Amino acid sequence: MKWCRVSVEDRAVFGILEGDEVVPVEGSPFGTSRPTPGRYSLSGVKILVPVLPANFYAVGVNYRAHVEWARMHHGLAVEIPGQPDIGYRSVNALIPTGAPIIIPGDSPGPVEYEGELVAVVGRTARHLSEGEALSCLLGYTLGNDVSERAWQRSDRTLWRAKNTDTFKPMGPVIATDLDPMTQHIVVRINGKIVNEYETGSMLFTLQQYISRMTRYLTLYPGDVIWLGTDGATEPALTPGDVVEIEDEAIGVLRNPVVRER
């Protein structure tokens, strides 16, 4: 099943994607919902970010090859983490599929993609064991953790490097019923594959993250956990590019790149 969020008559509503059609619902996937009359062609509605999370978690570094690459190519002080410590992003930067990634006028660059699987929490959860961990999830979507590497080195925090407006494309839909540890993530720039990896290579599993997180904090419906990327994230994004993150079960998150005037 695929959940989406769309703009219908200037109102944001959740919907169920059936083939190329959207069936809007009353309510939400995080509570009760029921289909409303009418169907819309997917091409005729505006797709929104599939959920606006109250808490926006990101694991940051969770794949060995990406850590090694970041150290070698960007001189970033990234270590292989010894335990699953989560980080944060913020919703100001979220954009849906189709919306432009806007590189600030004063960005020295490079600005790079990071194609990620994203877990979406479906119910309130605390103190989950690894065995129970995935039971709190509604499903999965895709994220592009766009990163300004010069600011990632120069700034005390990641706010500008990772959380400039438009730097967090997320979508297109939330797919239920998939195994987060057996996904194949593909990144394309202008139709050409530039990165692909298996989520099974994670240093810490999603189950380990959720179990450890819920020992100290409550997960809420709609919260998202971005699961990191593997390997290199080159070439850099340049104005005019179209960057796509794809997973067979979820679909394609596609965003053009522009430069701020």
Next chain:
Amino acid sequence: MKWCRVSVEDRAVFGILEGDEVVPVEGSPFGTSRPTPGRYSLSGVKILVPVLPANFYAVGVNYRAHVEWARMHHGLAVEIPGQPDIGYRSVNALIPTGAPIIIPGDSPGPVEYEGELVAVVGRTARHLSEGEALSCLLGYTLGNDVSERAWQRSDRTLWRAKNTDTFKPMGPVIATDLDPMTQHIVVRINGKIVNEYETGSMLFTLQQYISRMTRYLTLYPGDVIWLGTDGATEPALTPGDVVEIEDEAIGVLRNPVVRER
């Protein structure tokens, strides 16, 4: 004027505090609002966190004496920042005045307070000059940036040290019409003053933060910016303590401390 958020007949509503009475409103301070019939005694309603922000910013280190103290007493790798780089917290950890700060059972400690002035955004803002910066604000509240110092040293990120559930008391109200650079913040444990400082000692002003932040991101109504603390944050919080953050114009944020069973 003092805005609050209270639970009335199990519904969260905004209200205006007049003396010891709350006048509930329809709407919110972030849009239009009008008073509703009825007044409630402040002692007869449950005070909630004054706003649930979409984006929860925290400057982290913004006072010289606190940086020097953190280095000396905790061996934290804190430097005097060279530019105003903002950090993040997350809403899972927010609690209102009166609610207990719960120290996790496995916390090695010390767990310490950090009494802070908090700016609350009132309207959508982008590209503000320092001169215009404060015009986007609704007002100010208080925050206690409770911090587990062992985890602050050991973990890759601050998630557990700073954002464990209940570690972010905020309130009691949002006061409009005060000068953020001339406030006197007082922290008490069990009625005894343990820390006090002037917000005028900030390394970077709130105006500098807002101007720089809005060059890269959009501020939204309800977003909060926690402005950091000065000086020492000792003695550590222990179960049975009551910790208070006070500002004359805003009031008292008061929370008891308990240990997780």
